[in-house]
Amino acid sequence: GQNIDQPTEMTATEGAIVQINCTYQTSGFNGLFWYQQHAGEAPTFLSYNVLDGLEEKGRFSSFLSRSKGYSYLLLKELQMKDSASYLCAVMDSNYQLIWGAGTKLIIKP
Amino acid sequence: TAGITQAPTSQILAAGRSMTLRCTQDMRHNAMYWYRQDLGLGLRLIHYSNTAGTTGKGEVPDGYSVSRANTDDFPLTLASAVPSQTSVYFCASSDGQGRDTQYFGPGTRLTVL
Secondary structure: OOEEEOOOEEEEEOOOOEEEEEEEEOOOOOOEEEEEEOOOOOOEEEEEEOOOEEEEEOOEEEEEEOOOOEEEEEEOOOOHHHOEEEEEEEEOOOOOEEEOOOEEEEEEO | OOOEEEEOOEEEEOOOOOEEEEEEEOOOOOEEEEEEEOOOOOOEEEEEEOOOOOOEEOOOOOOEEEOOOOOOEOOEEEOOOOHHHOEEEEEEEEOOOOOOOOEEOOOEEEEEO
16 A cells, blocks of 8 residues: 655754654656645645755755655744644545645744 | 635534535646545545546545536535534545646535534
8 A cells, every 4th residue: 555654743942953744655756846835725746756865945945855755845944934834745546646644843942 | 716615614403414525726737636524633545536537435424525627626415414523624626637736726625513
């Protein structure tokens, strides 16, 4: 079966750095996406990785290792507005997204 | 531009009744999707459409139907609602089939009693 695993909840301090991990087992791989979802709102796109390595975009970076079935999202200089759920999704061989349950990130002052 | 709009924002529905959730996009995207999101679970694909005139079944299609008469609209119909269909429903679209980013509407919160 297809499976995406990520921690249910994480807590971090404002101004700090946090890494949210995602491991996956899917039938085929056509890229990995990270989305941010604030409570009661729609998911919004953060990043896309299809090749191994690190993609940096401002305070957010995403890493992929296809051989290990592993990705992480790194958030630097945390702000209170970063409190949200972070969703990991893998595009399978049919170009359909398989979603993890999301990691709820709580930022404390 | 508005992007993707969904209606209604929320709805309480009696079991056995039918309902259509509306979704409209103004980005001229070819592909559209319907997901449901339940607490503790990832988004699950209900139905999708790669282009106007075609539809396909996702992971959890039972009890739902869709149509894609034109590029912009992708309504989702519940023919006879059951309490297990209580969920938040998100419509999404992408430029085309393949490794394209999906963009989401604001969602419809549906409660079936």
